[in-house]
Amino acid sequence: MTRSVWWRRFFVRGVFWRQGLRFAVLNVPPWTEPIVMAFWSTFFLVWGPGRRGVMRNLKVIKPGSLAIANLFRCYRVFWNYAWTIADNVRFKELRTIPDWEFTGREYFEDMQTRQGAILLTAHMGSYDLGAHLFSETSTRRIVMVRAPEADPQTREFEEHHGVDSLRIEFNTRATELALDLLETIREGGIVAIQGDRVTGSISSLPATLFGKPTTVPAGPFALALAARVPIYPVFVVRLGRRRYRLMTSRPIEITRSRNRDDDFARAVEQWMAELERVVQECWFQWFTFEPYWPEPAR
């Protein structure tokens, strides 16, 4: 093992922290958990790029906010993140499920009764836990599409400690994946995709969030158009200790017209309105640690 590889495990996205989290889930008594969470949330505030990324995003979500106030808000984001990733690992390792509340239940049930659908979500709350639970309780087959872990050891660790019932696909092999997902939908399955940020070189669509230009993945919209199924915006929001709310919104229907760009623009606009509403309400659970909006050129 080379020196650089040895160090890599301690990087913020390195496997050491995943192993540590699993160790904690298997060893921390629940009655000391809040202390452990508070300690590690404070520790990770030292992670400069993550902290600055969250604070920059908060500045846009809460215009005119003070840097010191955003530092405390940033702590709240880290605190919520710590609890949500712990709940996710706890479910995988110990099968402990949190309490669930549902809003927009009629849309959620409609999605389950349909022959194929797309579930569009964001990096909010415990999207992983929601997908895992959904996959184990639903009669529908669910395929989750996500960006792969940047660190190879972390990726291997996550694959080894995953839940068998949930199929996870990575968005790196675009063309073959699109065909696989189309097949899944046509067979009546549900494809869950995170649609709030573009990672790597995947194709994107222009959008506006909080009045600022950005881009969102084009995949879910193209897939919905090809498969002729609606997109259901679903958010999993953490309400408190081991307590979550699954919020399903009115489905986004992509109607075909002569101008495909206009079809996409209408769908993206509806998705961004939904995302903005939820992020505005639950900014403390939008786990976007990189600056979401590019810095304007000076």
Next chain:
Amino acid sequence: MMLNVVIDRPDARRLPSRHRFAVARLIGYILLGRARSAVERPEHLILSIDRDQTAVEMHLTAFWAFATTACYIAASLPFALPLSIVLSVPLAAAAIHLPIVLGGSILRAFIGDGNHIKIVSVITMALLLIASSYVATTRSWARFVAWLFFAILLLNSVAAVILWLLRGSVQSAEERCVR
């Protein structure tokens, strides 16, 4: 997968089975079935039946364990009290990690990888008990904290006895709630 859950019963939040310590279980039992109309009713609700489910109980216990540890550390530091209190906060946070990290690692080495929460929990509480027994006999101001620690343990023991005496009615109240 079998899930131990209650569906669409908001009052089941107070089930004694969702609490860890006897005092909390007894309070849950007393509150169970009371003021049903005041309970928030979401569209659809799935409540997990797990002894470590309630937030208030776990946060209060964590605060109590942390404050007790911090007081013992502050009393043992050779500095002025305000400085000792400030220093005791990070030291207490680190001290609470010790039985988890050391105990967990040793258990992993001897028993193997797996769920060691119960044993680590017993070790941590035993260490707090030993520390409290020592501090309670000293002349330090922290002895009052140690006495409070024992008072809470006593209260929990009394609640455990009451719950044992009421075990039949607690069980039927739980069954009525989840039916």
